[in-house]
Amino acid sequence: MNVVGRIVSGDFDTVKIRQKASETIEMGDLLVAENQNSYTILQVHDLMYGSQISNKEKNLVAGMKLEGYGRDLDFTDPELSNYIIADLKSLVTVEKNNNTSHSPKKLPQFFSGMRRAKDKDFNFIQTHEKPLVIGNVRTGSQKLDVEINLPGEEVLRHHILVPASTGKGKSNLVKTMAWELLDQEYCGLLIIDPHNEYYGTQGTPGLSNHPMANQFVEAYSPGKNQVGVNKLVINIQELKPWDLMKVIELSNAQTEAINAYYQEHKENWIKELMLSQEPINNIQEVTLETMKRKLAVYLDIHEKNNQLTCKGIFDEKAGESTIENIVQSLESTKTLILDTSNLEAKIELLVGSIIANRLFNRYKKYKSTDQINQKPVISIVLEEAPRVIGENSIIQSGNIFEKIAREGRKFKIGLTAITQLPSVIPRQILANMNTKIILGMEMRSERNSIVESASQDLSKDDRNIATLDKGEAIITSTFTDFAIPIKIPYFKKIVDQTQQKPTEQIEFRGIT
Numbered sequence: 001m002n003v004v005g006r007i008v009s010g011d012f013d014t015v016k017i018r019q020k021a022s023e024t025i026e027m028g029d030l031l032v033a034e035n036q037n038s039y040t041i042l043q044v045h046d047l048m049y050g051s052q053i054s055n056k057e058k059n060l061v062a063g064m065k066l067e068g069y070g071r072d073l074d075f076t077d078p079e080l081s082n083y084i085i086a087d088l089k090s091l092v093t094v095e096k097n098n099n100t101s102h103s104p105k106k107l108p109q110f111f112s113g114m115r116r117a118k119d120k121d122f123n124f125i126q127t128h129e130k131p132l133v134i135g136n137v138r139t140g141s142q143k144l145d146v147e148i149n150l151p152g153e154e155v156l157r158h159h160i161l162v163p164a165s166t167g168k169g170k171s172n173l174v175k176t177m178a179w180e181l182l183d184q185e186y187c188g189l190l191i192i193d194p195h196n197e198y199y200g201t202q203g204t205p206g207l208s209n210h211p212m213a214n215q216f217v218e219a220y221s222p223g224k225n226q227v228g229v230n231k232l233v234i235n236i237q238e239l240k241p242w243d244l245m246k247v248i249e250l251s252n253a254q255t256e257a258i259n260a261y262y263q264e265h266k267e268n269w270i271k272e273l274m275l276s277q278e279p280i281n282n283i284q285e286v287t288l289e290t291m292k293r294k295l296a297v298y299l300d301i302h303e304k305n306n307q308l309t310c311k312g313i314f315d316e317k318a319g320e321s322t323i324e325n326i327v328q329s330l331e332s333t334k335t336l337i338l339d340t341s342n343l344e345a346k347i348e349l350l351v352g353s354i355i356a357n358r359l360f361n362r363y364k365k366y367k368s369t370d371q372i373n374q375k376p377v378i379s380i381v382l383e384e385a386p387r388v389i390g391e392n393s394i395i396q397s398g399n400i401f402e403k404i405a406r407e408g409r410k411f412k413i414g415l416t417a418i419t420q421l422p423s424v425i426p427r428q429i430l431a432n433m434n435t436k437i438i439l440g441m442e443m444r445s446e447r448n449s450i451v452e453s454a455s456q457d458l459s460k461d462d463r464n465i466a467t468l469d470k471g472e473a474i475i476t477s478t479f480t481d482f483a484i485p486i487k488i489p490y491f492k493k494i495v496d497q498t499q500q501k502p503t504e505q506i507e508f509r510g511i512t
């Protein structure tokens with residue numbers, strides 16, 4: 001056994017080891033303590049200096065070296081006198097006889113030597129029936145040859161949170177996950193894409209580069225025609241007063257007015273309101289005029305000579321089947337990418353809400369008629385998620401995304417919420433996000449909110465999270481035995497490899 005350190009003190013929370021002089025232990029390294037019938041995998045969460053020399057002597061020797069006295073001056077047996085102490089927390093214990101894992105309940109033997117974790121230490125990992133491959137086990141900054149998968153259907157319906165500082169690899173991770181899920185027939189993905197980075201363009205690979213993209217990717221964009229992308233046009237009949245009320249600020253009188261028009265004219269309410277010369281019921285003229293102006297501004301629909309002119313994504317004549325087609329595609333396990341990069345944030349969320357509402361109501365019906373088990377799970381990918389599920393979200397509380405965050409799992413609809421600011425997501429919603437894939441986070445307040453709502457005890461992981469590099473992550477989930485340090489693959493590399501070997505099958509192992 002190649003010993004890298006020896007246990008010298010500690011308690012159940014933190015085991016302290018002294019590093020062997022010839023070794024270099026890194027933050028986040030995985031080390032193994034062997035027992036007769038089991039072994040425990042531990043992770044380094046802090047590093048510090050240790051010394052047998054008094055401070056006074058150390059300061060004196062350092063001063064002499066700095067000031068040029070005694071260039072060759074050193075301590076006797078320097079590797080014995082000064083050393084590094086690493087703090088470790090126990091992650092998981094594996095029973096050798098039956099290869100099963102469980103939470104550590106014992107301290108490793110005092111003074112025992114520890115070695116680095118190897119691939120075979122993770123042989124206890126199982127493959128799931130509907131796997132979602134996330135990446136490889138990581139020890140410090142090194143990737144092991146052990147792939148991690150989670151039970152995809154369960155993980156997606158119980159929501160995923162991807163918190164990280166800017167540039168730490170959030171989009172890369174979600175693109176990698178979407179790539180993995182693309183041809184899986186147990187799920188559909190709705191990606192609301194405010195930066196137009198998922199479909200791919202010439203020179204920037206995206207999901208359209210997947211070998212099965214023709215069959216499983218469908219994209220909509222309000223912009224100019226792009227090969228393979230549908231133009232996003234939604235018929236105004238699809239818009240209901242309650243969709244609008246969540247995104248546009250309306251006075252009581254204005255709310256009553258749009259409700260009255262809906263009561264009277266049903267799906268033609270927008271057209272009738274915009275072309276109305278006289279208000280219906282007891283609506284005041286000024287309220288009607290203000291409502292016309294608001295609809296014109298937000299929906300880009302204008303009245304001229306008693307005719308409607310539609311300039312934006314909402315149309316009087318076209319787009320009647322867009323929402324239905326999108327929901328159908330999701331149900332047939334496609335990945336649907338909605339490029340919202342040219343839309344104003346409120347309109348982006350309005351479109352997202354209309355789809356999410358239709359989907360939610362459909363799945364609610366499936367639940368009540370016992371058809372839900374035959375339906376795929378749907379995950380809605382939300383970039384900058386606090387815009388809709390945050391304390392100060394730009395659409396009103398009680399919106400469909402909040403509803404999905406709170407009760408979507410019952411109906412097989414989940415969120416994949418991406419954010420730099422988890423601290424502004426209410427605690428109850430954070431706690432509902434049963435899988436968190438944590439990338440590097442520089443701000444302590446943001447780390448705290450994640451540590452407090454994690455499925456495993458991450459109280460010792462603050463420094464580890466702060467020191468995560470691009471593509472390095474920790475998964476904490478109710479569906480894993482322990483918080484797993486992982487390395488996420490680089491999306492561009494996956495695409496390049498697939499294009500070189502289009503028929504190669506990737507093998508993986510999973511975790512229970």
Ligand SMILES: Nc1ncnc2c1ncn2[C@@H]1O[C@H](COP(=O)(O)OP(=O)(O)OP(=O)(O)O)[C@@H](O)[C@H]1O
Pocket residue numbers: 164165166167168169170171172173470471472487488489490491
């Ligand atoms: N797993 C990875 N392996 C290697 N490089 C990566 C990985 N993930 C991200 N990167 C690098 O980091 C850059 C930023 O990644 P990405 O755009 O995914 O971050 P982000 O957190 O979504 O950023 P932003 O907050 O600005 O949207 C990428 O362009 C890529 O160069």
